[in-house]
Amino acid sequence: MMDGPGSPIIFWFRRDLRLADHPGFFDACRSGRPVLPVFIADESVSGLGAAPKWRLGLGLEVFSRALMARGSRLILRRGPAAQVLRDLLQETGADAVWWSRLYDPQAQARDSAIKSDLKTQGVDARSFAGHLLFEPWSVSTGSGGYYKVYSAMWRAVQGREIAAALPPPAQIPPPAAWPRSDDLQTWRLGAAMNRGAAVVQAHVAPGEDAARARLDAFVETAIADYKELRDVPALDATSRLSDYLSLGEISPRLLWHAGQRARDARKTGAEHFLKEVVWREFAYHLMYHAPHMLSGNWKEGWDRFPWQTEADAPEVQAWKQGRTGIPFVDAAMRELYVTGRMHNRARMIVASYLTKHLMTHWKVGMDWFADCLVDWDPAANAMGWQWVAGSGPDATPYFRVFNPDLQQKKFDPDGVYVARWLAETQADPPETALSYFRAVPRAWGVAADDPYPDPVMALDEGRKRALAAYQLRSV
Numbered sequence: 001m002m003d004g005p006g007s008p009i010i011f012w013f014r015r016d017l018r019l020a021d022h023p024g025f026f027d028a029c030r031s032g033r034p035v036l037p038v039f040i041a042d043e044s045v046s047g048l049g050a051a052p053k054w055r056l057g058l059g060l061e062v063f064s065r066a067l068m069a070r071g072s073r074l075i076l077r078r079g080p081a082a083q084v085l086r087d088l089l090q091e092t093g094a095d096a097v098w099w100s101r102l103y104d105p106q107a108q109a110r111d112s113a114i115k116s117d118l119k120t121q122g123v124d125a126r127s128f129a130g131h132l133l134f135e136p137w138s139v140s141t142g143s144g145g146y147y148k149v150y151s152a153m154w155r156a157v158q159g160r161e162i163a164a165a166l167p168p169p170a171q172i173p174p175p176a177a178w179p180r181s182d183d184l185q186t187w188r189l190g191a192a193m194n195r196g197a198a199v200v201q202a203h204v205a206p207g208e209d210a211a212r213a214r215l216d217a218f219v220e221t222a223i224a225d226y227k228e229l230r231d232v233p234a235l236d237a238t239s240r241l242s243d244y245l246s247l248g249e250i251s252p253r254l255l256w257h258a259g260q261r262a263r264d265a266r267k268t269g270a271e272h273f274l275k276e277v278v279w280r281e282f283a284y285h286l287m288y289h290a291p292h293m294l295s296g297n298w299k300e301g302w303d304r305f306p307w308q309t310e311a312d313a314p315e316v317q318a319w320k321q322g323r324t325g326i327p328f329v330d331a332a333m334r335e336l337y338v339t340g341r342m343h344n345r346a347r348m349i350v351a352s353y354l355t356k357h358l359m360t361h362w363k364v365g366m367d368w369f370a371d372c373l374v375d376w377d378p379a380a381n382a383m384g385w386q387w388v389a390g391s392g393p394d395a396t397p398y399f400r401v402f403n404p405d406l407q408q409k410k411f412d413p414d415g416v417y418v419a420r421w422l423a424e425t426q427a428d429p430p431e432t433a434l435s436y437f438r439a440v441p442r443a444w445g446v447a448a449d450d451p452y453p454d455p456v457m458a459l460d461e462g463r464k465r466a467l468a469a470y471q472l473r474s475v
């Protein structure tokens, strides 16, 4: 089937569910040829954890509506991407497949195989930037390698010129006839979240418009104090844009320019915000150049460390359930379960507690986060865990063991955050703390009037045990 001024371009959406500042989609729409937006549920989708898969479903719903409102559609298909694309090319007469690049090893292997396969068939297969500020190969050290130290990378990129963000396409030329699409509901992306989706839903606002509103509100009200307040988990002092970035509902370029404008307007926290955005770039840079970061210790010496590796050991279950008996850790783990997010300071504390006090492998924690975070991101999650554990590049030294009680005194001195999430310690707990008991699986058998548990591991004892193991293994 040939349409209008040319054959259609299939635009294959993945983690770029937006219209604004989308280089590939912008070019496709500007070509004047009909554009067929497509999303494929392949193994990269079926392999997602419960919360990110559910969050993806919400994002797809909103994105479909946004395309509809502009006279277009999101065609949904399920199966191995190469096969689905071949079928679509045949059904629609399209002779081009374009997409935005991803950088995790699975996506890269899939995409490069698809690209060369399509090219052999004479199909115009093209990939575009958009998920990052800097393509990982565009940043290198003086000696031509990649950065393993964040501060050096920041110095290298902070002054770079970054092109202005693109507007949404003026129009999305439709094909003369639309191919068949699956019904999103039949994909059941929320199936594994039956346990608590209704509770988590109240904390999630999917889609590009919500992302833009959130960025505007953050710049307006919070960016100025970001540096001072970003470590206080009880406050709404950070951008909370990570789930949007993860699904590409907003581009990092929009964050960058908003941060730059705020810095120019002398909002003092803006520079620090830009630095955090570059932490995300650093994570991607590492994952691209050293993909083993996702699956093994970055520093090989850590292979000799006597990690506890049982994901369902009793003390790990207590950690997952927010029942370790350490209030700051438990509050954070419950925040995760109820909202699908966790404050960055709290992520560091629960990760330190698991890898040091409980001497449990960081991969156990990384996998649990991958199941529970709506902002799950392969690069940031792996880097975060290896950074805290001490096994990663530019990591915090293992002997720096966070004491969660002291951290609470410092970052939650009035106990506001802990009280928000722990019911058992209060006569009249707030709704947030109670909602945890509605969000968790019944099989956990927990109730708000249970006594608060004793510590599964005394802080001092856990610290000493971890340090002794560390010295013995001399990692």
Ligand SMILES: Cc1cc2nc3c(=O)[nH]c(=O)nc-3n(C[C@H](O)[C@H](O)[C@H](O)COP(=O)(O)OP(=O)(O)OC[C@H]3O[C@@H](n4cnc5c(N)ncnc54)[C@H](O)[C@@H]3O)c2cc1C
Pocket: 230, 238, 239, 240, 241, 242, 243, 245, 246, 276, 277, 278, 279, 280, 281, 283, 342, 343, 344, 345, 347, 348, 351, 369, 373, 375, 376, 377, 378, 380, 381, 382, 384, 385, 388
């Ligand atoms: C153990 C551990 C696991 C983590 N797992 C993830 C994850 O799966 N997904 C994820 O997006 N972030 C992860 N982070 C990083 C960080 O905690 C979150 O990006 C941040 O809390 C998101 O909140 P925000 O959007 O309000 O961030 P802000 O403070 O507003 O920062 C703005 C943006 O900068 C980026 N950013 C900030 N801090 C970091 C960081 N340390 N590393 C990488 N990027 C950063 C994020 O994209 C964030 O949205 C993890 C950190 C740790 C310690």
